Structures are given as C-alpha cells and as structure tokens.
Amino acid sequence: MTTTTERPLTRRQRWEQRTNLPLMVLAIAFLLIYAWRVLDTRASPTLDITLIWADVAIWAAFAVDFAVRLYLSTDRGRFVRKHPLDLLVVLVPPFRPLRLLRVALLLLDSLNRATKPRTRLMTFVATSSLLILLLCSLAFFDAEYGAPDSKIKSFADALWWSAVSVTTVGYGDVYPVTPEGRLVSLVLMTLGIGLISFAIGTMTSWVVEQLKTVDEAADRTERTLAELVEEVRSLRAEVAELTTDRETRGG
Amino acid sequence: MTTTTERPLTRRQRWEQRTNLPLMVLAIAFLLIYAWRVLDTRASPTLDITLIWADVAIWAAFAVDFAVRLYLSTDRGRFVRKHPLDLLVVLVPPFRPLRLLRVALLLLDSLNRATKPRTRLMTFVATSSLLILLLCSLAFFDAEYGAPDSKIKSFADALWWSAVSVTTVGYGDVYPVTPEGRLVSLVLMTLGIGLISFAIGTMTSWVVEQLKTVDEAADRTERTLAELVEEVRSLRAEVAELTTDRETRGG
Amino acid sequence: MTTTTERPLTRRQRWEQRTNLPLMVLAIAFLLIYAWRVLDTRASPTLDITLIWADVAIWAAFAVDFAVRLYLSTDRGRFVRKHPLDLLVVLVPPFRPLRLLRVALLLLDSLNRATKPRTRLMTFVATSSLLILLLCSLAFFDAEYGAPDSKIKSFADALWWSAVSVTTVGYGDVYPVTPEGRLVSLVLMTLGIGLISFAIGTMTSWVVEQLKTVDEAADRTERTLAELVEEVRSLRAEVAELTTDRETRGG
Amino acid sequence: MTTTTERPLTRRQRWEQRTNLPLMVLAIAFLLIYAWRVLDTRASPTLDITLIWADVAIWAAFAVDFAVRLYLSTDRGRFVRKHPLDLLVVLVPPFRPLRLLRVALLLLDSLNRATKPRTRLMTFVATSSLLILLLCSLAFFDAEYGAPDSKIKSFADALWWSAVSVTTVGYGDVYPVTPEGRLVSLVLMTLGIGLISFAIGTMTSWVVEQLKTVDEAADRTERTLAELVEEVRSLRAEVAELTTDRETRGG
The missing domain is CATH 1.20.5 (Single alpha-helices involved in coiled-coils or other helix-helix interfaces)
Structure with missing residues (x-):
C-alpha cells in the first residue's frame, strides 16, 4: 500500500504509482455508470448501448493495466499468486465492483501513519461498508425491480432493504423474490455479520481498554x-x- | 466533564458551571414538550402554537448559551472545533434531542470517581440508551401515526417497535411505512448494533476476567x-x- | 454460596443450611403448579382454586423463611440491603419465578470447586437460561392463548416463539398481540441479548485462548x-x- | 487426530489409521444418498428401497467399525467414555449426519501443523458450517416440502431459509410450519449463534491483535x-x- 520506499522503485512499482489515481477515477466512473444503468429504468436503447460501451472500455483499461503489471513483473507466477483479486476483477464480470476496493485502499493510504491504528482500521471498514451497501442496493434493485410480486417499488426500498438486512433486523416487509436478489442478499448478510463482528470486536477492545x-x-x-x-x-x-x-x- | 479543577476557572468555565443545571432542566422540559406535542394528537391549535413557542424559547436559550460561551472563549475557532455537537444542536433542528446528552453527562459526573469504571460506563450507556429509545419512539410515532397502512395505532406500538428494532429481533408485525419512519429506524438500528456491541464488549471483558x-x-x-x-x-x-x-x- | 465455612455458623446460616433443600423443592413445586394452571386451560373451577391455594401456601413458606432470616440477623437493615431479590420475591408477585434461581445456585454449589471456572459458569448460565425460557414460554402462553388474533394455538407455539425471540431471528410467524405478551417478550429479548453476549464472551475468550x-x-x-x-x-x-x-x- | 506418533501404534490405532479413509468415503456416500432420497421426491418405490438399503449398509459398516475398535481397546469402559459421539452415531439414527464430522476432522489433520492456528481453526469451522447448512437444508426440505401451507416450493427455498436463519436475519418469508421443521430450525438457530459467536470471537482477537x-x-x-x-x-x-x-x- 505504501508507494514510497527507500529502495529505488522497480519498473512495475513506478507504473502502479502512476496508474493508481486514474484507475481509481475509472472505478468511481464504473460505479456511476452502473448506478445510471440500474436506476434509469426507462433509458432509451441508444443510451443503454452507450453505457454498456463505457463499461466495456473501463474493463479494457483494467485488463490492460493488469497485463502491463504482469509483463513488468520479474516473477510472473508469483505476481499472479499475490494479486488474485486483481485477476478476478478482470476475468469474472460479477467481481467488477471489487475495483472500488482501490478507493478504500487509497483512502487508507492517504491517512497519516501517525493516526491511531483504530482510527485507520475504522475508516477503511466504514468506507468499504458504505460502498458495499451502495453496490448491493444497486444490484438488488437491478434484480428485483419489476419482478412479479416484487417488494421493491423504488431505489429507496432497495436502500432500506440493505439497512434492514445488514443489521440482521429483517422485519420482512422487504425481501428478495428472485434468485439473483437472494444471491445479493447472501452476500450482504454475510458482510453484515462481518461488519457487526468488526464493530463488536472494536468495541470489545475499547471496553477492555477502558476497564484496564x-x-x-x-x-x-x-x-x-x-x-x-x-x-x-x-x-x-x-x-x-x-x-x-x-x-x-x-x- | 469535571467542573472543578485546581487552576482558577476561566470566565467561560464559570459560566458553564452556573448554566449547567438550568440547561439540563430546559433539556428535560424540551423532552416533555416534544412528547406532549407528539402524543396529544387532538391538541387544539392554540395549545399547539403554545408548545411550538415553548420549543422556540428553549432553542433560543441554547443558542444564547452557545453564543455567550463562544464570546467568553480565548480561542474561538478552537472552541467551535471542540464543541461540534453543541453547534449542531443549535443550528440543525433534527439534532435538538442531543441536548439530552447533558442529562447523561451530568449523571456520569455525579457518580463518584471512586466507583468502578465498569459501573460508570454502564450507567452512562444505560441512561443514554433509555433516552434514545424514548426519543426514537416519539419521533417514530410522530412520523408513522395516521399514515396510510401504518402499523402504529398507539404510542405503545411505537415503544414496542423500538424494543423489537433495537434488539434486532424484527418480528415484522410493526415496521415503518413512511420515509421519516425509515430514517428513525436507521438511527435506532445503528444505535442498536452499538448498544449490543457495548453489551457484548462489557460481557466479554467480564467473562474473560472471571475465567482469568x-x-x-x-x-x-x-x-x-x-x-x-x-x-x-x-x-x-x-x-x-x-x-x-x-x-x-x-x- | 458455600454453606460450610471454618468459622462456627451463625444461627441464620444454620437456618439457611437446613431450609435450602425444602425451599428448592417448593420452588420446583411452584414451577409445576404454575405450568399446570397455565397449560390446563379447561381446568374445573375446583382444581383451579386448589392450585391457587397451593401457590399461596408456597408464597407463605417463602415469606415465613424471609421473616425468620430477618429475625435471626444481627444487622437487619444490612440483611435487607444484601438480599433485595429475596424481598422482591416475597413482596412483588410477578417476581415469584425468581425463586427458581435457588435451583441454579444450588446446582452451581454442587459443582466441585475443582471444576474449571468456565464449566461452572456455563452450567449456571445454561440452567438459568433453560428455566427462563420455560417460564417465559408459560407466561407467554398464559397471556396470548385465546386472545383475539393470537398466533398461539398450543404450548408448542409458545416454546417455538421463545426460541425464535431469544435467538433474535424473529421470523414474524409468531409474535405477541397482547400488552402482557409484549412485556414477556421484552423480558425475553433483553435476556436473549444477555445470553448471546455471554455466549460470544465465552467463545471469544475460548478463541483467544486457542489462538494464543x-x-x-x-x-x-x-x-x-x-x-x-x-x-x-x-x-x-x-x-x-x-x-x-x-x-x-x-x- | 495425529495418526503418527513416535511410540509404536496400538492395534486399535493401526485399525483406525487403515479405516479412516474408507469411513470418510462412506460418510460422503451417506450424504449423497440422503440428498438423493430427500430431493428425488418422485422416486420409484424400487429406487427408494435401494437407497434405504444403502443407508442401512453404511450404518452397518460404522457399527462394525465401532465394535472392532471397542474389541481392540485395552480399557473398553474408557473407550466408550472417550468416544460418546461415535456411540451416538451408531445407536441413535438422527445423529447419523455427525459421521460427516470425520470429513472436517480429516481436513483439519491434512493441514500442516505449521499453518497458523487461526487458519486451521477457521478451516475446520468453515467446513463444518457448510456441511451443517447443507444437512439442515436437506432435513428442512424433507420435513416441510409438501406440508400444508408450506413455504418451501423447492430445495433453493430450503437453502435460502438456512441462510436467513443462521444469520438471524429472519425475514419471515420462509419459516417452518411442521414440528420437524421447527426442530431443524432450533438446531440451525443454535448453531447460528455458535457460528456468529465464533466469527465475532475470531474477529475480536484479530482486531485486538491489529490494535496491539x-x-x-x-x-x-x-x-x-x-x-x-x-x-x-x-x-x-x-x-x-x-x-x-x-x-x-x-x-
């Protein structure tokens, strides 16, 4: 995550340093394009095709970046083994949203090393969580909106569902009715337990510290x-x- | 939080010491007025206007208090940065209920320093939780009562909803149907996780202590x-x- | 909790030692009588009155026990302050079930001091939990059975409700519809959080131990x-x- | 769990070493046969009887294995006391699925001792959890499918129910309507709390480690x-x- 070290940078590291910001911008552009495609349910065919091409272009940029980094590596097998997520993001379409992890990681990087580790950890988890909630809401809306017997009438319903699911409250007024919606639910509920575990873990360590x-x-x-x-x-x-x-x- | 120190008090500190109790009384008065306005659904227009004026008067008192404290501060920029909640309470109406934090803080202060830290922490969290549950129930009743398809027929329903939500049980017999009600739910569910985390953190440290x-x-x-x-x-x-x-x- | 000490026992301690077992038997008798009254929904008036008299007799036994212990105490004010639960059990009818705590305490006592503290703690919590679940199910059945729109058709439904509530799953197929049922729910949900906190606390300490x-x-x-x-x-x-x-x- | 020690192996240990793999294969065969019987709701009577006989044959193999190990033990009473689960698996039919624990244990064994204890613990818990979720889904489908008012229309519904229950979200769109389904739910909810406790425990220890x-x-x-x-x-x-x-x- 640190981009400056005392040793001279390898060619790959210099490439990564230079492409870090543009790729983050592309990741955010991907989020916006995805949100547009999902939320604009009455988009004209022309607009829809434009958005799909923009999506493909972003994919190409990430693919080229991965290829260049692989080419610049001294030990290519090791590079692939050390960056499985980057490979997944390029090869398996449903994992595209993981590109946004770069945003959270860059944010973590921008935090001064002098900041308390707890603050840095919490900032990273909070940013990731918000992005995940947003993405899951979008994916859920995409899967459920317009399905027969769907409980989702608007994007607000999808956001509400994500909050009710991630907190494990589960009133039951909104729940998935399609297989895709259930898959998104599974991802969100698993992450929900992770987030709650993290919250409780942090709180426990805080309480313990307080009680000395x-x-x-x-x-x-x-x-x-x-x-x-x-x-x-x-x-x-x-x-x-x-x-x-x-x-x-x-x- | 301690108001007595060995150094002579600054003018601001003396002001805060003198206004602490009256402001706490005003905070409780605010809670009662808010409760009255929300629960008295058939109040006459005259009464309603009286209650609104009382609310405004309390707001004015808090605004004057903040202004005086700001005026008495040696470093005014630092004062604002150190008291963001106080500013929020004065400027953003939905945060008015945070005035009640003074009640919890004063209660914490009144506890002898000799008390076990665990007891002091638990007293503070328990008081805050009860106030939050009460306020959220009031706000939920305010938002949901009378709405079409509302599940809330009485204030007892709102209290029941707050208990079911904060414990993350979420039977689904009572749930919000209005955007405002959902916002209150979000606040309460987030706080619910916080409270449960705290309960578990305290319990964990206790179990660990027991098991040595x-x-x-x-x-x-x-x-x-x-x-x-x-x-x-x-x-x-x-x-x-x-x-x-x-x-x-x-x- | 230990009944044998090296110092000679006081008169009160000898009384407590002798009455410990009979009172525990009475506590279990109370549970059985309560269960009978609740579950036998078609009991004849004669039987009902007999059961009420048995209940009153058990209450009298506990009241006499408390009075004798108070009389035998050297410092009576201190005795009352140190045994608030015992007083509550005698004076406030809804707290009568707390008599059963004696069963859990005696069970704890019977465990050898050499047993691991974790085992002893878990035995105590498990016994208390089972008794609480049983009592809450009985109280819930008592409150909800026969109420209009009740979801409770049999005692099995009440047991199922207690499991769904205490685990905070809350499907929503069974939920209280009466104020009394909601009160029992509140008790159970609060205890549920307590039990889950305890489980997580114990598990955390275990994981930490394992991971060294x-x-x-x-x-x-x-x-x-x-x-x-x-x-x-x-x-x-x-x-x-x-x-x-x-x-x-x-x- | 280790099968190689420096001391020469006893006859029983040599037997266990040789039968470990075949029994694991039989355990997996049991899972497949059970899944087939449950999911093939339109199986011909002949097929059904064949599957039952296969099930009985697997039971016989486990019973013979237990008998041989008991016979080869030097202290038979101690062997029974030390292997209560193995006895349960042979004697009480509903505990047959516990045979699959062998799979998880063997997997644990195959992990190098040099692996971090956290990784080994998590692998064991993750494998057991997946097997338990699968088995509970099968048992739930077996109990609920075809029952009047059943919410289960396909095995996907049963899998979805297991996820919603184990995470304690409990939307309420799918819940048991038969006593057998409720029993399976109880098992799963209890395990859910155990798994969440474990997740939180591991996370807590991780957070604490991070925060040093x-x-x-x-x-x-x-x-x-x-x-x-x-x-x-x-x-x-x-x-x-x-x-x-x-x-x-x-x-």
Whole structure:
C-alpha cells in the first residue's frame, strides 16, 4: 500500500504509482455508470448501448493495466499468486465492483501513519461498508425491480432493504423474490455479520481498554519482578560490601 | 466533564458551571414538550402554537448559551472545533434531542470517581440508551401515526417497535411505512448494533476476567521468572561463599 | 454460596443450611403448579382454586423463611440491603419465578470447586437460561392463548416463539398481540441479548485462548528475559572464574 | 487426530489409521444418498428401497467399525467414555449426519501443523458450517416440502431459509410450519449463534491483535525489565572492576 520506499522503485512499482489515481477515477466512473444503468429504468436503447460501451472500455483499461503489471513483473507466477483479486476483477464480470476496493485502499493510504491504528482500521471498514451497501442496493434493485410480486417499488426500498438486512433486523416487509436478489442478499448478510463482528470486536477492545482489565495481569508480573529486583539489589549490596571490605583491608 | 479543577476557572468555565443545571432542566422540559406535542394528537391549535413557542424559547436559550460561551472563549475557532455537537444542536433542528446528552453527562459526573469504571460506563450507556429509545419512539410515532397502512395505532406500538428494532429481533408485525419512519429506524438500528456491541464488549471483558484466561499467560512469564530467580539465588550463594571463604582466609 | 465455612455458623446460616433443600423443592413445586394452571386451560373451577391455594401456601413458606432470616440477623437493615431479590420475591408477585434461581445456585454449589471456572459458569448460565425460557414460554402462553388474533394455538407455539425471540431471528410467524405478551417478550429479548453476549464472551475468550494471541506478547517478554538470563549467566561465569582464579592463586 | 506418533501404534490405532479413509468415503456416500432420497421426491418405490438399503449398509459398516475398535481397546469402559459421539452415531439414527464430522476432522489433520492456528481453526469451522447448512437444508426440505401451507416450493427455498436463519436475519418469508421443521430450525438457530459467536470471537482477537492493545501491557513489563537489566549491568560492571582491581593488585 505504501508507494514510497527507500529502495529505488522497480519498473512495475513506478507504473502502479502512476496508474493508481486514474484507475481509481475509472472505478468511481464504473460505479456511476452502473448506478445510471440500474436506476434509469426507462433509458432509451441508444443510451443503454452507450453505457454498456463505457463499461466495456473501463474493463479494457483494467485488463490492460493488469497485463502491463504482469509483463513488468520479474516473477510472473508469483505476481499472479499475490494479486488474485486483481485477476478476478478482470476475468469474472460479477467481481467488477471489487475495483472500488482501490478507493478504500487509497483512502487508507492517504491517512497519516501517525493516526491511531483504530482510527485507520475504522475508516477503511466504514468506507468499504458504505460502498458495499451502495453496490448491493444497486444490484438488488437491478434484480428485483419489476419482478412479479416484487417488494421493491423504488431505489429507496432497495436502500432500506440493505439497512434492514445488514443489521440482521429483517422485519420482512422487504425481501428478495428472485434468485439473483437472494444471491445479493447472501452476500450482504454475510458482510453484515462481518461488519457487526468488526464493530463488536472494536468495541470489545475499547471496553477492555477502558476497564484496564489487563492491568491486573500486569500487576502480578510486576509484583514478581519487584521481588526479583529486590533480590538483585541485595546481591549488589553484598558485592558492594565485598568491595568496600577489601578496599578497607587493602587501604 | 469535571467542573472543578485546581487552576482558577476561566470566565467561560464559570459560566458553564452556573448554566449547567438550568440547561439540563430546559433539556428535560424540551423532552416533555416534544412528547406532549407528539402524543396529544387532538391538541387544539392554540395549545399547539403554545408548545411550538415553548420549543422556540428553549432553542433560543441554547443558542444564547452557545453564543455567550463562544464570546467568553480565548480561542474561538478552537472552541467551535471542540464543541461540534453543541453547534449542531443549535443550528440543525433534527439534532435538538442531543441536548439530552447533558442529562447523561451530568449523571456520569455525579457518580463518584471512586466507583468502578465498569459501573460508570454502564450507567452512562444505560441512561443514554433509555433516552434514545424514548426519543426514537416519539419521533417514530410522530412520523408513522395516521399514515396510510401504518402499523402504529398507539404510542405503545411505537415503544414496542423500538424494543423489537433495537434488539434486532424484527418480528415484522410493526415496521415503518413512511420515509421519516425509515430514517428513525436507521438511527435506532445503528444505535442498536452499538448498544449490543457495548453489551457484548462489557460481557466479554467480564467473562474473560472471571475465567482469568490471562492468568495462564502470566503463569508462563512467572515460570521463566522463577528460573531466573533461581539463577540469581545460586549466584548469591556463590558470592556469599566467596565472601565467607575470604573471611576465613583473612581471619 | 458455600454453606460450610471454618468459622462456627451463625444461627441464620444454620437456618439457611437446613431450609435450602425444602425451599428448592417448593420452588420446583411452584414451577409445576404454575405450568399446570397455565397449560390446563379447561381446568374445573375446583382444581383451579386448589392450585391457587397451593401457590399461596408456597408464597407463605417463602415469606415465613424471609421473616425468620430477618429475625435471626444481627444487622437487619444490612440483611435487607444484601438480599433485595429475596424481598422482591416475597413482596412483588410477578417476581415469584425468581425463586427458581435457588435451583441454579444450588446446582452451581454442587459443582466441585475443582471444576474449571468456565464449566461452572456455563452450567449456571445454561440452567438459568433453560428455566427462563420455560417460564417465559408459560407466561407467554398464559397471556396470548385465546386472545383475539393470537398466533398461539398450543404450548408448542409458545416454546417455538421463545426460541425464535431469544435467538433474535424473529421470523414474524409468531409474535405477541397482547400488552402482557409484549412485556414477556421484552423480558425475553433483553435476556436473549444477555445470553448471546455471554455466549460470544465465552467463545471469544475460548478463541483467544486457542489462538494464543497472548503468546506473542509473552514471547516478547521471554525474549527480553532470555537476554537478561544471558546477562546473568555471563556474570556467573565471571564470578566462577574469579573464584577459580583465586583458588589457583591460593593453592 | 495425529495418526503418527513416535511410540509404536496400538492395534486399535493401526485399525483406525487403515479405516479412516474408507469411513470418510462412506460418510460422503451417506450424504449423497440422503440428498438423493430427500430431493428425488418422485422416486420409484424400487429406487427408494435401494437407497434405504444403502443407508442401512453404511450404518452397518460404522457399527462394525465401532465394535472392532471397542474389541481392540485395552480399557473398553474408557473407550466408550472417550468416544460418546461415535456411540451416538451408531445407536441413535438422527445423529447419523455427525459421521460427516470425520470429513472436517480429516481436513483439519491434512493441514500442516505449521499453518497458523487461526487458519486451521477457521478451516475446520468453515467446513463444518457448510456441511451443517447443507444437512439442515436437506432435513428442512424433507420435513416441510409438501406440508400444508408450506413455504418451501423447492430445495433453493430450503437453502435460502438456512441462510436467513443462521444469520438471524429472519425475514419471515420462509419459516417452518411442521414440528420437524421447527426442530431443524432450533438446531440451525443454535448453531447460528455458535457460528456468529465464533466469527465475532475470531474477529475480536484479530482486531485486538491489529490494535496491539496488548503492546501497552507488554511495554509496561518491558520498562520494568529494562530497569532490571540496567541494575544487572551495573552489577556486572562492579564485578568486572573488582576483578581488574585484583588483577592489578596481583600483577
């Protein structure tokens, strides 16, 4: 994630440094184009085709970027093994939205290293979560809108569904009725548990820190150490006595 | 939060100390007026206008308080940056209920510093939670009561909804049907996760304390230390022998 | 909770030791009578009155027990302050089921002190939980059965509702329609969060133990200690050399 | 779980080593046969009987295996006490699916000991969870499909139900209507809490590791140790001085 190191950059690293920002812009453009295609349910065929071509162009840019990075790598097999997500994003269409991870990662990078690790972790998770909620809402709307017996009458319904699902409240006023909608639900519910786990994990570590439970364990160690220090001190005293004694004798 | 320090108080701090109690009383008055306006669905126009004027008066009092504190600050930019919530409460009407945080904070303050940190943390969280549940129920009732297809027939329904939502049970017998109701739900569900996270965090630290898992790690340290103490002891013995030996020779 | 101490027992403690078992039997009898009254929806008036009298008799036994313990206490104010639950159980009828806590406490007591604290904690929580689920199901059935639009057709429905609520799944096929049913739900959902918190707390401490995360911290300590031990060893070697050297010279 | 130890294997261990793989294959065969019987709702009577006989044959194989292991044990009572699950799997038909635990355990075994404990724990839990979800979906489909008012129209519905239940979302679009379905639900919801607890536990330990909260406690220990090291160093210096001093005198 850091782009500046003390060693001179390899050719691939220099390429990545230069393409980082444009690709992030393309990722956001992808999000906007995807949102437009999904939400503009009455788009004219011409507009629809234009949007599809824009989508393909963005895909091509990412594919070229991957190819160049692969070409510039010294160990190509290792590069593929170390960047499976990048390969997935290029080869498997449903994983395209993962491009947006770049946005979250760049945001993480822009945070000063001096920031508390908790703040950095929370910023990363919060950004990723918001992007995921937005994407899942779009995908859910795409799958469910207009389906027979659909509960989704507007994009607001899809956003509401994502909130109700990710918090595991699940009132049941909005739920998927199509196989695609259920798949999106599965992704979101799994992520929901992940996010809640993360929230609880962070909170737990915060509570524990507040309550300073660890102090008690530390106290015990310190007590044993204090005993040991005492032991060494009396040893020093004896040696000092020994020295003095001899000096007296020698004097 | 503490209002007494060893340094002489600044003029702003003296103002805050003197206005703390009246503002808390106003915050509670705001809650009662809000509750009255929301629950008295057949209020006469005259009463309604009176209540609105009372609300405005309370707002004015908080605005004046903020202005005075800003005026008395030595570094006004820093004061605004350090008190964003106070500014929000004055400028953005939907955040008015946050005035009630003063009640929770004062309660926290009144707790003796000698109390266990866990008890103080839990008291603060419990008070805030109850106030939030009450406010969300009122706002939910305000938004949903009388709406077409509304599930809310009485304030008891709103209270029941808040309990079902905050615990993430979500039976689905009561759920929002208006955009405002959904917004209140979002606030409550988010807070619900926060509260559950807190409950679990506190419980986890308690369980860990009970099980004294940390003890085992401490035991390992102690074992190594015991070894070290042994080492030092035998060293002492040698030094002692050395001393005795010499004394014998010297004697 | 321990009934045998090295100090001679006070008169109150001897009373408690002798009445512990009979009261536990009465608590279980109370549960059975309550279950009978609730589930036998077509009981004859005579039977119903008999069961009510049995209930009153059990109440009287607990009241007498509390009075005797209060009388035998040296400091009566302190006794009341230290046993608020016992007072509540006697004075406020809805808290009568708390008598059953005695069963869980006695079970806890019967576990050998040598058992792992985790096992003891889990046994206590599991027993309490099962009793609470049973009691809430009974109370829910009592409140909801026969109510208009009730979702409860049999006691199996009430048990199912308790499981769905305590796990916060909340399908929405069964939910309370009466105020009393909602109150029971609130108790159960609150307990549900408590139980889940406990489960997660225990699991977290277990996972942490398994992963020996603490080991890494311990390793760091050990590394510093190893360094120290090295230091002391070389010191010992020097002292030993010193001794040998002198012996050689002295020899 | 390890099958190779430095001590020569007992006869029972050699038997277990040789039967481990065939029994795992039989366990998977059991899963496939069970799935076939459940999902082929229009199977001819002949096929149905064939599948039942295959099921019985697998049961017989597990029963014979248990009998042989019991026979080869030196202490048979202890063997039964140490392998209650194996006994349950043979004696109580509804516990047959637990045979599949062998698959998860073998998978755990095949993981190199050098793998991080977190990875091994997560692999085991993930495999078990997937098998449990699959089995519960099959059992749920078996119980609910074709029942009056059933919400289950296809196996996809059963899989969807298992996801909605295990995440405790519980929309309420799919829920059990038969006593058998409710029993399966109870198992799944309980496991759901277990899995979520595990996820949260793992996440918590990960967050804590990331935030290096423990470092602070370690730092304190290190500070005391640094002090001690200083103490010992000055002691060494003194001893060294002592030596030099004497050598000078002796020289």
